[in-house]
Amino acid sequence: MVVPRGWPWGGVPLLMTAGSANTASLNIVACVKWAELRPEIDPLHGSVGDQPRGSGLSSSDLAAIESALVIAEAWSQSGTESSVTVLCAGPEAADAALQDLLAVGVERVVRLELKEQRSSAQVAECLAAVLTPEHLDAQLVICGDVSADRGSGSVPAFLAHQLGAVQALGLIGLEPTGSGRLTATRRLDGGRRERLLVTAPAVISVEGSVADLRRASLAATLAAKSKKIEVRVLRTDSPVEVHRLRPWRPRPRVLAPPLGDDALSRILALTGAQASSTSSRTLVLDPEQAAEAVLEQLAAWGYLSDAPPT
Amino acid sequence: MSNSDVPDVDVPDFDVVVVGAGPAGSAAALELARAGRSVCLLERGPYPGSKNMYGGVIYGRVLDSLIPNWWEEAPIQRWVTRRSTMLMTGNQALTVDYRSNTWGEAPYNGATAFRPDFDAWLAAKAEAAGAVLICSTTATGLLRDGQRVVGVRTDRPDGDLTARVVICCDGVNSFLAKEAGLYPPSDPANYTLGVKETIALPREVIDERFAVRGNHGVDIEILGCTGKVPGGGFLYTNAESLAVGLVLSLPELAKCGRRPEEILAELKSHPAIAPLIEGGEVKEYSAHMIPEAGYKMMPELIGDGILVAGDAAAMCLAAGIWLEGVNFAIGSGAAAGQAAARAVQRRDTSTAGLGDYRRRLEANFVMTDHRKLKDAPHLVMSDLAQQQLPRIACGVMEQLFTVTNPEPKPGLRKIIRSQMKLNNLKLRDAISQGVKALRTYG
Numbered sequence A: 001m002v003v004p005r006g007w008p009w010g011g012v013p014l015l016m017t018a019g020s021a022n023t024a025s026l027n028i029v030a031c032v033k034w035a036e037l038r039p040e041i042d043p044l045h046g047s048v049g050d051q052p053r054g055s056g057l058s059s060s061d062l063a064a065i066e067s068a069l070v071i072a073e074a075w076s077q078s079g080t081e082s083s084v085t086v087l088c089a090g091p092e093a094a095d096a097a098l099q100d101l102l103a104v105g106v107e108r109v110v111r112l113e114l115k116e117q118r119s120s121a122q123v124a125e126c127l128a129a130v131l132t133p134e135h136l137d138a139q140l141v142i143c144g145d146v147s148a149d150r151g152s153g154s155v156p157a158f159l160a161h162q163l164g165a166v167q168a169l170g171l172i173g174l175e176p177t178g179s180g181r182l183t184a185t186r187r188l189d190g191g192r193r194e195r196l197l198v199t200a201p202a203v204i205s206v207e208g209s210v211a212d213l214r215r216a217s218l219a220a221t222l223a224a225k226s227k228k229i230e231v232r233v234l235r236t237d238s239p240v241e242v243h244r245l246r247p248w249r250p251r252p253r254v255l256a257p258p259l260g261d262d263a264l265s266r267i268l269a270l271t272g273a274q275a276s277s278t279s280s281r282t283l284v285l286d287p288e289q290a291a292e293a294v295l296e297q298l299a300a301w302g303y304l305s306d307a308p309p310t
Numbered sequence B: 001m002s003n004s005d006v007p008d009v010d011v012p013d014f015d016v017v018v019v020g021a022g023p024a025g026s027a028a029a030l031e032l033a034r035a036g037r038s039v040c041l042l043e044r045g046p047y048p049g050s051k052n053m054y055g056g057v058i059y060g061r062v063l064d065s066l067i068p069n070w071w072e073e074a075p076i077q078r079w080v081t082r083r084s085t086m087l088m089t090g091n092q093a094l095t096v097d098y099r100s101n102t103w104g105e106a107p108y109n110g111a112t113a114f115r116p117d118f119d120a121w122l123a124a125k126a127e128a129a130g131a132v133l134i135c136s137t138t139a140t141g142l143l144r145d146g147q148r149v150v151g152v153r154t155d156r157p158d159g160d161l162t163a164r165v166v167i168c169c170d171g172v173n174s175f176l177a178k179e180a181g182l183y184p185p186s187d188p189a190n191y192t193l194g195v196k197e198t199i200a201l202p203r204e205v206i207d208e209r210f211a212v213r214g215n216h217g218v219d220i221e222i223l224g225c226t227g228k229v230p231g232g233g234f235l236y237t238n239a240e241s242l243a244v245g246l247v248l249s250l251p252e253l254a255k256c257g258r259r260p261e262e263i264l265a266e267l268k269s270h271p272a273i274a275p276l277i278e279g280g281e282v283k284e285y286s287a288h289m290i291p292e293a294g295y296k297m298m299p300e301l302i303g304d305g306i307l308v309a310g311d312a313a314a315m316c317l318a319a320g321i322w323l324e325g326v327n328f329a330i331g332s333g334a335a336a337g338q339a340a341a342r343a344v345q346r347r348d349t350s351t352a353g354l355g356d357y358r359r360r361l362e363a364n365f366v367m368t369d370h371r372k373l374k375d376a377p378h379l380v381m382s383d384l385a386q387q388q389l390p391r392i393a394c395g396v397m398e399q400l401f402t403v404t405n406p407e408p409k410p411g412l413r414k415i416i417r418s419q420m421k422l423n424n425l426k427l428r429d430a431i432s433q434g435v436k437a438l439r440t441y442g
Ligand SMILES: Cc1cc2nc3c(=O)[nH]c(=O)nc-3n(C[C@H](O)[C@H](O)[C@H](O)COP(=O)(O)OP(=O)(O)OC[C@H]3O[C@@H](n4cnc5c(N)ncnc54)[C@H](O)[C@@H]3O)c2cc1C
Pocket: B019, B020, B021, B022, B023, B024, B025, B042, B043, B044, B045, B048, B049, B051, B052, B053, B054, B055, B056, B057, B058, B059, B137, B138, B139, B140, B169, B170, B171, B172, B193, B194, B195, B196, B245, B246, B247, B287, B288, B289, B290, B309, B310, B311, B312, B315, B316, B323, B324, B325, B326, B327, B329
């Protein structure tokens, strides 16, 4: 399956260049976020506590960087010189850890300081402004699938939109093929997988399981100590205004008013208590028969076939 | 390492490699960098202090010469203005409580601090002076040229690092000092296991319960709280948490078959402790070994191209009312750094060339205190101090303050004698132990 470029409704300016065919080199940018890794959330008012030294790059962001390095190596081997830049949204506290990335083969690290709290769309807008041909000139952008601090995974999608690039998100496998091309694997419902052929310019995002970031050699670690990371501070006129902080709650579901003459029967109707749901069955079977029964039930629920559930 | 692998030490990577960015290592690196030597500070944790735990009190006087006015910037939780020593039995406690507001003013005395904050702060001082700090890197062995130590091997790819001197500040149970042959075979009886819980409580609650205000805090040392296992307990106040823990004799703990957290749970439920920690939320449980025997277990401190400092050299002072390791680590680390800088400058980093290290240690508090208190760890772990003393002291107090009307009040001498008898302590033994204690601490 070849991923369509941009959004179906089109009209998006193309801000990424295709690179490979005409250019001598390709730039892969890993977009990552310095975030609270184990946020402590106050159960009463939902505020997220600041854990000193609890911040870092999530496993999916680290996987994004490693994937970028692997792809760059493969593309370079197949004839198109490719390099990796890390673009990290984060505060000054990230600098020491970001400097270490210069020891694993990352050519350039740019830290983007976002002064105000922003929506995913605005973060993507800021990232896109740096990824354009005038600045980093990215041909492939790789992100972690979701940021560690309760991210929704929407930044890469917004970014693809902003850049007018193809997108393949939430990947669980990546394989560089020719220059500027790769095969990506994505998880689908029902235990199925989808294989995508992605051609730069593209925005992809990966799960943490895709790769572990390699360990830098001692010499490279020492050399990285004298290298500098670049810092860009971005301010927009329209930061997200936070009006009120309140605990996170799942969205409500709209239900029809319960029927019943008294409060108890209305509560029973509302909660479904005492109503028989899917009847449970106890089966005593030997292992082979048990496996058959599980498969049968999964098929009945619609998990194992392409047909919609009955 | 085979001979063909012998690294080129004519042009080493650094003048000195310091292994371990704890207080000893950072103090050594700071002195070396200030002396204009190239120095690499290796730390296995992701940042200095990330792997380190202790009870909680740092005595900063040793920093006066290293970082003038350190108290204005050191990451401190509370200044200790109350020191208590508690003797307890299962349901009794006798506390000697001392308070001094002088300790709450510059230049201060002791302070509670978190190691990830304190160690990172001290390592940053070394870095600012020019030391190169490399974290997430473990020294896995020594590089040698014959008998001479010429660097360390690390767990990174291409991870050999050469130097004229290696300073081992890798903490208790130093594998590097052992590999260098500086330690005799180790005896578990020389070690204790420290366990600690950090319990969060609001600042105002701590102020109220411990009768302190502002950034003043309390240090409580406890004897008689470890059941049949020789050891002691502690309770310290941080800004918004308490550190409560135990130090337990390693072989006796193994022998008794109990888990350390069980013994800690008993201390936490003691009537003298439970109300202090009530309602708190346990944030952290940690454990670490302590080189308890101090002077009597110290290794050779100097070898050809190698020095050992801090806990790696068993320089933690565990003498009952004093559990001081950080200040001894800083003192010995700084002395190692100065001696190594001098040896590198004189181009003689042999055992003799590094001999200045021992002279410096002998001239300052590190060796003087350790030598003077060399019998203290044994005394504190004795049956008398662990079992009989707390029971007798609490028993005497109980009898003294129990009003027995219409019986007349018993005399103090009679009470003491009856308690000694009850606890099988002979006057002769009490006197001989008393004399020993006087000689040790006197
Ligand atoms: C329960 C407990 C309570 C204590 N209470 C107190 C107290 O209240 N006050 C006090 O002053 N002292 C106290 N101490 C003692 C004090 O913690 C130590 O004496 C002190 O930390 C010693 O400092 P150091 O630098 O020698 O070693 P450490 O602090 O142990 O530092 C060693 C460093 O070396 C690193 N390292 C180890 N091996 C390697 C390697 N191979 N490669 C790279 N890096 C390595 C470690 O990660 C660590 O950062 C206590 C100790 C314990 C266990």
